[in-house]
Amino acid sequence: MQVKIGEKIKELRKVTGRKQEDLATALGVTPQAISRWEANGGYPDMEMIPSIANYFHISIDELFGYNNDRNRIIQEYNDKAQWLINNNDDMTECIALMRRGLEEFPDRVDFKTKLAFALHKQGWKNKGKEPNIFWEEAAKLYEKLLPHDQSCIIPLLSVYSCLGKYEKAEQKASEQPDLELCRQVLLGNLGSIGSINDEKRAEQYRGDAVLELLHAFQKSLDEAIVCNNELNNSREGLELLLLTRQLFDKIVGTECHGFHSDLCFIDMRCVKIANNIGDHKVAMDCFDSAFEQYIKFEQWKIKQFKRWEERNNKSINDENNDEHFTSSLLKSVNPSGHKVIVCEPSFLVKTATSFPEKEKKLITEDPKYACIFEQ
Template sequence: MRIMLGDKIKELRKRDHRTQDDLASALGITNQAVSRWEMNKAYPDVEIIPAIANYFHVSIDELFGYSNDRERTLSSYVEKANALLKPGITPDKRMLKESILFLREALSEFPNEWNLQERLATFLWIKNSNDRKESNDAALKEVVELFEMAYKNSDDFERKDSILASLIMVLGELGDYQKIEEIANQSSAIFNCREIVRTKMAEKGKNDRYVSEAFLALLHQMAEVININFDHFSVINNPAIYIALVEVYNSVFGDDDFGWFNSDMCLLYLNAARICSRNIDEAHTIEYFDKAYCFCKNFMEAARDKIEKPSARCLNKATNLPSRFVYVSEKTLKEYMGLFSEKIVSQLRCNPKYAALF
């Protein structure tokens, strides 16, 4: 038992990134005492055991290694948390309230579980976005803190990337550009990013995979950059940049199903239509909107299932695919229609194909 407790104290201390001095100070003892515990040369007094458990936010049973029931409980919480958000489904107020309550209670029991932290941050972010009249910086700051903790505690490097991306977006909403700059300064340049570095591997059987993954990641990010930063790219008042990227997608995907990448195509066409509408180019506005409508429908169908790798020959070796897509829907189409002239909207209204949008 002594060996188990000493090892467990050390494990929990390192998990929480605490020093022996930190633990000693919190318990009112010397760091030499903590050191002796962890070397299994001494044993904490019985009276101090509850304080140690409380410091690490664990039960006394877990401190002593009796954690099977607790781990099963945690697994059930994580499974439920991961099932709360389904692709393409926006939770209503009741679901938001119930989910936030559940996640807060789960985190009170497992305060360092990153899956729960990430899910709670996401639900609070959605709630804040929905409550525009009540939106406040304090709520977003809690979201930032939760994402930061989830990023720190996660041991899944792919999920860490997703968590960091979400964190950056929330910081943008807060206008905390200094922290975004700090994150950028700590990040790798694009030519040293994971996807690009892997393309340097000539190992048989892996090069095709890594090249495919790098190309898809870069293509997806290029679409995100020009779609999100419409005001920057629209100054030339020409939809060519959006249509040019559409052609790149078409050239590599061919006639194959775009899967979740239908989202990128939908937004590229919508932004091209938006520019054409500003230029009073009615014919191209309607043409591009119709393309966007079709890709939107295809995405909604594809998003019912997990993302699948493209079947195109130059891409079908990819295994790790982009995980962050805009969930375009009829709501997205309606929002863009609101940017068109009334004349164009009237023409769209007359087409029974778009009846569901009116």
């Protein structure tokens, strides 16, 4: 990158309403020197750089324009890697991309996480080969990431299972904290027993705990039902999921802030069970609901991307985030502090295959659902 520090100084001076004489006086140089810098006729002495950065209340990296350039490159790596993950079965290009990214930015946890995911996915293309070098490397990466990101425990256990390391998976799972000892629950308990003086903050912690436990409950119930042949093929299983959906809907409220994906996944499971028991009308209603939640999730995702652009282009602080849940229970919870499950159109397409041919044809030919089949 060509460094044009003079242009940056000029830009900062005009934005802050300073004259060349003001900056010259502060730095102990002549206004003519400032003019030369701004015309790219020369550069400030290196020992003067910290003083210039301090004058404009920015970092030296920002003065040289490195921050924006660095953030842009990192975002480009992440965006391209995510696109490759979402749109390709072969992860060769994604793996190479993330390796290049880590050569340039060795400490990026998000790059390591995407590399591990790509390796995990690529391992399925080499299933049966011994050793499976992709799964082996993914396991090592997830093991290193686990202390920094507890969510890595889930893919790590999956990779262990893929490698046939069942005892290791069970041991690693048993080493994790009890549900009552997770961060959100502990902070929520502090708020409940009066250990936090700030009531609003205590209310936020209690809401965080409820939301995380609700999310975990939904996932656990789904897995319990899908692995139980009796529930997966009975109205009892369907009713359990529908009750869970009502509870989730009631607690979260009308503004779900990305948790539309949880509702979408519940609806999709309901579709499959309803089709298993031959209640295709309920299945169609649930599919329509799943589609609506998917659309809301996509709208939320676009809004989040716009907010990211605003934060990077206008230095908007996350503290000014005006997003909030509409339910009384979660009104103090900051939605941006919670991870959400990504909902992809391919999930809905796969769900549609559970219908008999007649209903499947109605779905695939309905213009309303065209967007998911065009991906």
